[in-house]
Amino acid sequence: MRVVFIGTVEFSRKALLKLLELNVNVVGVVTKAKSEFNSDFANLVDVCEEQGxxxxxxxxxxxxxxxxxIEQLKPDVLFCFGWSSLLKPEVLTLAPHGVVGFHPALIPANRGRHPIIWALALGLNKTGSTFFFMDEGADTGDILNQKEVLITSDDDAASLYNKIIEVALGQIEEFIPELISGKYKRIKQIGEGNTWRKRGKKDGEVDWRMSSKLIMNLVKALTRPYLGAHFVHNSEEYKVWKCEVGTTEKLTNIEPGKILKIEPDRMLVKTGDGALWLTEFDEIKDIAVGQYI
Structure with a gap:
């Protein structure tokens, strides 16, 4: 089976290495030299050069x-794992078995953009890892292999990303023999599902009027390898990477965003329904207890 591989993020790299470990005949790789928007960008060229x-x-x-x-490589199938633009029919029809894509969600639920970030920000207790046959829509094609991935209260963007990768690499081991033999199933997506929109900068801004839980979800969703949640103080933007519950008391006579305590390496901030300790964040200029962020 001749495979052309398309990808440009960290999962792409690990999937390519898994295919080579399984002795899959990867005859060409399509990638990018750099990315302006993939915070988990990975260059695949060193793997290609090492493997010829x-x-x-x-x-x-x-x-x-x-x-x-791609056409001149005469692929039997294309793998497109970690690519942010849609493929047109000219690419989708290049190989007899089509193009196998990947989406880290349980499609048809949660198609679209930023699925790991939205799953954490919205406080979901599960997501998924889905390989599917790409068509002209966004994450709408027949499913090849799908697994559920549980989200725990300890998960953040990095841990969930790694969980999904681990599950996905196991799925690759499952479906490669099926593709090689031609004995695979195409499972139609049932139901309309939903499609998550592209996030904007405003989606990453902490509003201290939110509940402590929602703020924690947002911080977990946007922490590394992503760009980080942020807040604004004196017209300057600051990132917050980690936080933890400081109190669940109502503190009804204190306005959200007020600095309640400052200790070495952490700061207690009033939220809509309690308070949070910021435990990893950008150093704030000229901040003191009693001020607001």
Missing amino acids: IGYKYVNNINHPNNVKW
């Missing part, structure tokens, strides 16, 4: 020159 695999840096994968490059 031809590769091509692209910006627009649907450009005729890139389509021609």
Whole structure:
């Protein structure tokens, strides 16, 4: 089975290494030299050069020159794991078995953008890892393999990302023999599902009027490898990477955003229904107890 691999993030790299570990015949790799928006960007070229695999840096994968490059490799299937733009029919129809894509959610639920971030920000207790046959829609094609991934109260973006990768690599081991033999199932997506929108900068801003739980969810969702939740003080933006519950008392006579305590390496801030300790955050200029953020 001849495979052309498309990807440009950390999961792409680990999936490519897994395919090579399974002795899959990867005949070409399409990737990017850099990314302006993938915070988990990974360059795949060192793997390609070490393994003697031809590769091509692209910006627009649907450009005729890139389509021609893939076509001449005569792939049986394309794997597209970690690519943020839609593939047009010219690419989708290049291989007899089509293009297998990946989405870290239980599609048809939660198609669309930023699925790990939204799952944590919304406080979901589970998500998923889904490999599917790509069509012209966004995450709408037939499912090849899907597994549930539980989200615990201790999870943040990094731990959930790693959980999903671990599950996904196991799925690859399952479906590769099926693809090679041609004995695989295409499972139709049932129900309309939903599609998460692209996040904007405002979605990452902490509003201290929110509950402590919602603020913690937001911080967990946006912590590394992502860009971090932020708040604004004196017109300057500061990142917060970790926080923990400081009190669940109502403190009804204290306004949200007020600094209640400052200790070495942490700061207690009033929230909508209690208070949170910020335990990892940017150093704030000219801050004191009693001030507001």
